[in-house]
Amino acid sequence: MIRRLLLLVVLLAALPVGAQEKFIVVASTTSTEQSGLFGYLLPVFQKKTGIQVRVVALGTGQALDLARRGDADVVFVHARSAEEKFLAEGHGVRRFDVMYNDFVLIGPKTDSAKISGGRDILDALKKIKAASAPFVSRGDKSGTHMAELDLWKLAGIDITNEKGPWYRDTGQGMGPALNTAAAMNAYILADRGTWISFKNRGELAIAVEGDKRLFNQYGVMLVNPAKHPNVKKDLGQAFVDWVISPEGQKTIAEYKIGGEQLFFPNAK
Amino acid sequence: MSNGVILPLRLAEVSFAAGGRTIIDRVSLEIGSGPSTIILGANGAGKSVLMRLMHGLLSPSSGRIDWNSPERPGAPRKQAMVFQRPVMLRRSAYANVAYALKIAGIPEPQRGALVRESLESVGLSHLARRSARVLSGGEQQRLALARAWALHPEVLFLDEPTASLDPSATREIESVIKAFDAAGTKVVMATHNLGQARRLGDEILFIDKGRLVERAPVEQFFSKPQSTQAAAFIKGELPWT
Amino acid sequence: MSEALTAALALLVGLDAKLIEIVLLSLRVSLSAVAIAALLGLPLGAAIAVGRFPGRQTVIVVLNALMGLPPVVVGLLVYLLLSRAGPLGALGILFTPSAMVVAQAILILPIIAALSRQAIEDAWREYEEQLRSLGAGRMNAALTLLWDTRFSLLTTILAGFGRAAAEVGAVMIVGGNIDGVTRVMTTTIALETSKGDLPLALGLGIILIAIVIAVNATAYLTKELAQRRYG
Numbered sequence: 001m002i003r004r005l006l007l008l009v010v011l012l013a014a015l016p017v018g019a020q021e022k023f024i025v026v027a028s029t030t031s032t033e034q035s036g037l038f039g040y041l042l043p044v045f046q047k048k049t050g051i052q053v054r055v056v057a058l059g060t061g062q063a064l065d066l067a068r069r070g071d072a073d074v075v076f077v078h079a080r081s082a083e084e085k086f087l088a089e090g091h092g093v094r095r096f097d098v099m100y101n102d103f104v105l106i107g108p109k110t111d112s113a114k115i116s117g118g119r120d121i122l123d124a125l126k127k128i129k130a131a132s133a134p135f136v137s138r139g140d141k142s143g144t145h146m147a148e149l150d151l152w153k154l155a156g157i158d159i160t161n162e163k164g165p166w167y168r169d170t171g172q173g174m175g176p177a178l179n180t181a182a183a184m185n186a187y188i189l190a191d192r193g194t195w196i197s198f199k200n201r202g203e204l205a206i207a208v209e210g211d212k213r214l215f216n217q218y219g220v221m222l223v224n225p226a227k228h229p230n231v232k233k234d235l236g237q238a239f240v241d242w243v244i245s246p247e248g249q250k251t252i253a254e255y256k257i258g259g260e261q262l263f264f265p266n267a268k
Numbered sequence: 269m270s271n272g273v274i275l276p277l278r279l280a281e282v283s284f285a286a287g288g289r290t291i292i293d294r295v296s297l298e299i300g301s302g303p304s305t306i307i308l309g310a311n312g313a314g315k316s317v318l319m320r321l322m323h324g325l326l327s328p329s330s331g332r333i334d335w336n337s338p339e340r341p342g343a344p345r346k347q348a349m350v351f352q353r354p355v356m357l358r359r360s361a362y363a364n365v366a367y368a369l370k371i372a373g374i375p376e377p378q379r380g381a382l383v384r385e386s387l388e389s390v391g392l393s394h395l396a397r398r399s400a401r402v403l404s405g406g407e408q409q410r411l412a413l414a415r416a417w418a419l420h421p422e423v424l425f426l427d428e429p430t431a432s433l434d435p436s437a438t439r440e441i442e443s444v445i446k447a448f449d450a451a452g453t454k455v456v457m458a459t460h461n462l463g464q465a466r467r468l469g470d471e472i473l474f475i476d477k478g479r480l481v482e483r484a485p486v487e488q489f490f491s492k493p494q495s496t497q498a499a500a501f502i503k504g505e506l507p508w509t
Numbered sequence: 510m511s512e513a514l515t516a517a518l519a520l521l522v523g524l525d526a527k528l529i530e531i532v533l534l535s536l537r538v539s540l541s542a543v544a545i546a547a548l549l550g551l552p553l554g555a556a557i558a559v560g561r562f563p564g565r566q567t568v569i570v571v572l573n574a575l576m577g578l579p580p581v582v583v584g585l586l587v588y589l590l591l592s593r594a595g596p597l598g599a600l601g602i603l604f605t606p607s608a609m610v611v612a613q614a615i616l617i618l619p620i621i622a623a624l625s626r627q628a629i630e631d632a633w634r635e636y637e638e639q640l641r642s643l644g645a646g647r648m649n650a651a652l653t654l655l656w657d658t659r660f661s662l663l664t665t666i667l668a669g670f671g672r673a674a675a676e677v678g679a680v681m682i683v684g685g686n687i688d689g690v691t692r693v694m695t696t697t698i699a700l701e702t703s704k705g706d707l708p709l710a711l712g713l714g715i716i717l718i719a720i721v722i723a724v725n726a727t728a729y730l731t732k733e734l735a736q737r738r739y740g
Contacts, residue, residue, distance in 0.1 A: 007597075025604055025685075033688075034704055038688070039688070052690075054604060054685070054687045054690050055687060055688065056604060056685035056686075056687060057685075057686070069592050069593060069594040070592070070593030070594055070598070071592050071593050071594075071603055071604070172703075173703060175700075175703035175704040175705065176703040178705070179703065179705055182705075197704070198704065198705055199704070199705045199706055200705025201705075228593065230593055230598075230599075230601070320638075323642065325638055325641060325642065344644070345643070345644045348642065348643075349642045351638065351639065351642075355635060355636055355638070355639040357636075357653065357657050358657050358659075358660075358735075358739040358740070359657075359739075367643075367653070368643050371643050371644050371645045371649060372643075372644060399738060399739050399740060400740075401739055401740025402738075402739070402740040415643075
């Protein structure tokens with residue numbers, strides 16, 4: 001009885017859907033979306049192919065989980081090891097490098113850890129811990145979060161066990177986490193794209209950048225139609241092919257904020 | 269008008285208890301067509317409950333209630349009831365009467381004439397389009413009568429219909445009831461008002477503490493009450509008649 | 510802040526296209542949801558109000574409790590239903606406005622059913638004897654009362670609409686907040702605020718508050734007018 005009622009509600013609601021244009025669902029990350037890249041890139045793709053790309057923006061971990069449940073056609077994220085795992089589980093067809101950007105360490109002008117202007121991220125993290133300077137972590141299984149955890153490990157710090165009240169694990173996306181950091185005058189690891197388009201900076205500025213270890217690689221994968229038959233494999237493949245094509249790569253490079261290029265195409 | 273199809277009504281050893289109290293205590297009586305019957309008694313004697321038992325709104329705890337021929341469910345009702353406080357729907361006076369006809373299954377084309385006739389008979393034709401719930405107490409009670417009358421019932425039950433009304437409204441209601449009585453409808457009315465009982469009734473059924481204590485034609489009841497309770501009641505109420 | 514406010518007002522006055530698109534989608538989703546919830550919830554409330562069946566009191570208590578369903582929980586449950594991995598995945602409506610309509614309809618169905626149940630039960634207490642005296646069966650009575658309490662029911666429907674228009678948890682999860690497709694007022698406010706980009710968020714916030722006030726004012730005026738006209 002309940003099931004019939006539920007089905008009735010769903011059917012009634014499905015009515016106003018109307019004309020179904022060609023579209024795919026791409027699971028991506030909040031940082032990529034909030035950088036504004038998709039707003040620039042997707043209309044070009046749509047104009048060329050007539051395919052509408054619907055981006056569901058979540059943390060990298062959540063995006064991959066979404067695809068594991070078959071709710072996306074393509075994934076476009078930036079966490080190499082998680083992507084490889086996804087592939088190994090059989091959920092993806094093949095992984096392609098698309099572009100990279102970098103992370104930057106943001107910090108308050110007051111700079112209690114005295115790291116501003118540095119180029120060594122590991123050294124900076126050690127100093128932050130030593131000074132017990134407030135540090136905001138995304139804590140949400142995102143690509144940025146995983147990169148942050150990797151860096152602590154490289155710096156020889158077991159952050160899970162060695163953290164103190166200065167380490168604020170917020171469980172939020174990049175934007176909200178930056179808001180929190182601005183409000184607390186804390187250090188935070190962010191991707192350059194979100195930082196450039198972030199407006200609510202308060203007293204924050206870039207403290208450390210340019211370290212090769214801050215390199216952030218993006219990958220794209222078609223969700224495996226063998227495992228998820230509902231995947232729109234032709235449309236999805238068209239998207240994957242395009243972003244790694246010379247035209248797609250050129251469009252990515254063209255995207256700038258305030259004259260500054262955000263992403264660097266590196267498909268092979 | 270009354271062809272006695274559902275009358276006479278017979279109650280046999282009917283009792284009704286609620287909340288641990290006996291409200292109607294082994295009442296047996298027969299109500300036939302013809303003279304208007306007044307159910308008389310003090311407040312709390314059980315008149316309202318007795319009326320509702322007869323009308324069918326309540327079921328007896330024990331005993332039997334039988335009409336001459338039982339009403340078929342779904343067929344238009346041959347008995348109607350007017351309550352102490354009129355209950356009107358949020359519609360016009362006209363629509364309230366039409367509603368009763370609709371429930372009875374009277375086809376739409378026939379309803380208009382019946383509604384107009386009913387409203388005319390209670391003098392409310394000029395208020396037909398007015399919203400029923402904003403009418404005065406007396407007007408609403410007349411409307412209730414019109415609604416009850418619209419189906420030309422055999423029996424019209426009235427439960428203290430003027431208890432909440434002022435004297436002039438009371439007079440209006442009483443004249444309508446008298447007119448229905450004259451037209452042949454069996455009137456069964458509960459009241460504690462002696463003067464009203466005298467004005468409208470042909471016979472009195474006197475109820476005291478849930479028991480039928482005395483039954484007599486109206487003049488005989490008032491001039492020569494047979495029971496002590498009736499005598500006391502008449503005496504007690506007299507200053508206020 | 511005042512800079513953002515000025516920019517917000519500029520968007521409103523200039524009828525910014527993006528803003529209009531978002532507002533229209535929000536209205537479309539919430540109005541559809543409330544229509545479905547009313548279609549199902551009003552008869553349900555009426556049936557419970559005049560019906561007599563074992564377990565009736567439990568049903569009423571549960572229905573009242575469901576009014577407080579957290580939107581984000583409803584969102585989660587509907588997501589699990591509509592996900593490809595879930596029972597109704599084949600419908601393919603996840604991340605479309607239809608999914609948002611479903612989620613909101615489920616969210617406000619208990620509100621409409623419970624409140625209409627209360628209104629009709631109160632009316633039934635007043636009318637029961639009279640309606641039974643006229644020979645109306647339970648079904649007839651329920652329909653009659655649905656119409657008779659129409660002004661209270663309109664207020665109930667407005668309450669449901671207000672709740673739907675103001676929630677963000679359910680539509681965020683089942684809609685995915687996709688730009689141009691499933692982005693409504695509440696999810697846009699959440700997104701823009703998190704980006705630190707306030708003008709659009711403020712503009713939408715002003716409209717949302719205006720809608721809530723308008724809904725409440727309509728409910729109040731309806732009650733007043735009805736009382737005066739119909740008693």
